[in-house]
Amino acid sequence: MDARHKRLRISPELGVYAEKHGVFQTLQRMLQCLLVDRPDDPIQYMIDHFKKENDEVPRIFLLGPPVTGKLTVAKLLCDRISTNLLTLDNMLADAKSEFANEIHRLNMENEEIPNTLWAKLILEWLSKTDCIKRGWVLVGFPKTREQALVLQEIGIAPEHVVILDAPDTVLIERNLGKRIDMITGEIYHVTFNWPTSIKVQKCLEKPNGITEEETVKRILEYRRVSHGILNSYSKKYHIINADQPSIDVLSQVLSHVQSRHRSIAPYTPRIILHGPPGSGRSLQAALIAQKYRIVNVSCGQLLKEAVAAETRFGETIKPYVESRQPVPDIMVMKCMAQRLSKLDCSTRGWVMHGFPQNVRQAEVLKDAGFIANRVFFLDVPDDAAIERLTMRMTDQVTGERYHSIYKPAPSSEVYGHCKINPKDSDENVQTALEVYHANVIELEQFYNPVIHVNADQDPHTVFEYIESCVVNPLPKETNIFI
Incomplete structure (x- = not known):
């Protein structure tokens, strides 16, 4: 051509x-x-304008x-x-x-x-x-x-x-x-x-x-x-x-x-959703991706897809996934880099959840050139997170998800088909929460400025606030709290 x-x-x-x-x-x-x-001299005028460095005053x-x-x-x-x-x-x-x-x-x-x-x-x-x-x-x-x-x-x-x-x-x-x-x-x-x-x-x-x-x-x-x-x-x-x-x-x-006006500058969303288990990261990511047609990048889903595709990489990480052991960071980063490097992520943007889980992974992600422009922390009390996870179940026949409090099974027959995922046991959820809390402070410091969101409320209310922070410029302050 x-x-x-x-x-x-x-x-x-x-x-x-x-x-x-x-x-x-x-x-x-x-x-x-x-x-x-x-x-009279536009070039010199622009040079002097740069020297002033006063666009943000x-x-x-x-x-x-x-x-x-x-x-x-x-x-x-x-x-x-x-x-x-x-x-x-x-x-x-x-x-x-x-x-x-x-x-x-x-x-x-x-x-x-x-x-x-x-x-x-x-x-x-x-x-x-x-x-x-x-x-x-x-x-x-x-x-x-x-x-x-x-x-x-x-x-x-x-x-x-x-x-x-x-x-x-x-x-x-x-x-x-x-x-x-x-x-x-x-x-x-x-x-x-x-x-x-x-x-x-x-x-x-x-x-x-x-x-x-x-x-x-x-x-x-x-x-x-x-x-x-x-x-x-x-x-x-x-x-x-x-x-x-x-x-x-x-x-x-x-x-x-301290707020900034909306800009007509080209903007590609690169969003990371952090939060404890049960904070609704996957739901919020799906809502954002659906409305703004950006790519939903789920670390856990990518690893499962690699195993299901029986690729060479999938065969390498299969023992870790099947035994529910952490996949080595170098392998996870390889999988994430392959997905984030594709054209749709570069042109439309992405919303990521499930990775990074600690500062070491965040540094590797940054060194690879994948830098987020919005980082959200979905805050939920431990009691609420445990209630959300330990009481959810899945219908083994239809695949429909239910919850003992918020969405009970419609009949005793359907309830008989439901099972709780082993990862949602009290012990496993408590362990996952401890791992999250052990790393959350360092992650906040690494990604400063961050946006904290009260996720212990209606999911659509949470989405509206996240959406407002995505489409509007960040204020001049270093941290935002809702």
């Missing part, structure tokens, strides 16, 4: 490398920056109506993620900025401040080295759709837009109780955040604009234009209820800003 007409096939190793290092996302981000900035808008605690939450958030806090007040305090000076002049003359001037002031701050390297949280801006469009036109695009909101009655009550320390500028509240120091209490005064009429006016003004902000950032905004303690609000904000 003419080489010009051959199908272009990308090697699996390239896909693994590109996913690990975010090559697609980097190119996508670079293209966006090129289209916005339109540099926080870029957050924190918005919402008055008195939702935006500034308080923003300060706590910046402390937690080590980024820069930007407000209109602290940007205007920069006496060296010509844009800040121009805004002060317009304020003194009671003239309207153009949105473009605000945008240039913000861009000036975002262009500073510290904001480029550590990211930023911008509080209280934009307030209207027009301001949002101006920011977009000059290339200011946040990764996350967080909107704090609460019922109007709550906001009014909060504002009426607000007090300000005239020396430090710290904000307190007569109900929620009253200082213990008598000295500080004597310095507190009511700020301007906190009467009920003024508060209602500001809230109504926000409600009138808020839909424009939602439309401007329809795929990025996330609304959080601010009518709760600030630490709870912070927790929800932190969880959201």
Whole structure:
């Protein structure tokens, strides 16, 4: 065949490398920056972009109506993620900025401040080295759709837009109780955040604009234009209820800003399901494989198929399988490598269970180039696992499976045909659980980050959570727990 007409096939190793290092996302981000900035020298611009290494830094808008605690939450958030806090007040305090000076002049003359001037002031701050390297949280801006469009036109695009909101009655009550320390500028509240120091209490005064009429006016003004902000950032905004303690609000904000947006990058699932006997690994693997048409790779099933096919390899491992003894790792890895190397696994992806069972096997799998991008641990209490396994039985006539509690045999005649598999005896199940617990901690450390799932619930509920973690990018935290 003419080489010009051959199908272009990308090697699996390239896909693994590109996913690990975010090559697609980097190119996508670079293209966006090129289209916005339109540099005269695109090549040098891209080189400089690589040197910045700032694609993962926080870029957050924190918005919402008055008195939702935006500034308080923003300060706590910046402390937690080590980024820069930007407000209109602290940007205007920069006496060296010509844009800040121009805004002060317009304020003194009671003239309207153009949105473009605000945008240039913000861009000036975002262009500073510290904001480029550590990211930023911008509080209280934009307030209207027009301001949002101006920011977009000059290339200011946040990764996350967080909107704090609460019922109007709550906001009014909060504002009426607000007090300000005239020396430090710290904000307190007569109900929620009253200082213990008598000295500080004597310095507190009511700020301007906190009467009920003024508060209602500001809230109504926000409600009138808020839909424009939602439309401007329809795929990025996330609304959080601010009518709760600030630490709870912070927790929800932190969880959201550490998440990643869905990507259009090519993605091949490579999933490993770990868990004790009876945790439902085989069922979850079958559900995932069926819905997403990826390959279900069961270690035990592959070994049985090799024995049944009477191949040379099957004859070698047959004594181990028939005597229920562990097959040597080198033989198991040979069988697994043959299956994972096939084209369907490379192109469609795979979900594996039953292997690896310890760190030594995990290292061999990794050295062979088979690296998972999702590792789940299905957590089930030992009592539940024993109940699931020791009470299940199989109809020797039809092959149908039953369980004494969850799916009893329909009649005494069928029950008479049922037998319990010897491997499901109390002694064997207990031994298998002990082996699992002896290796689980090291496996978790080896595969960090891992995703823990409470598997002691309805199987379809477990599947829905696993599915959500498969189709959505992993958050920036190192571990996830359900």
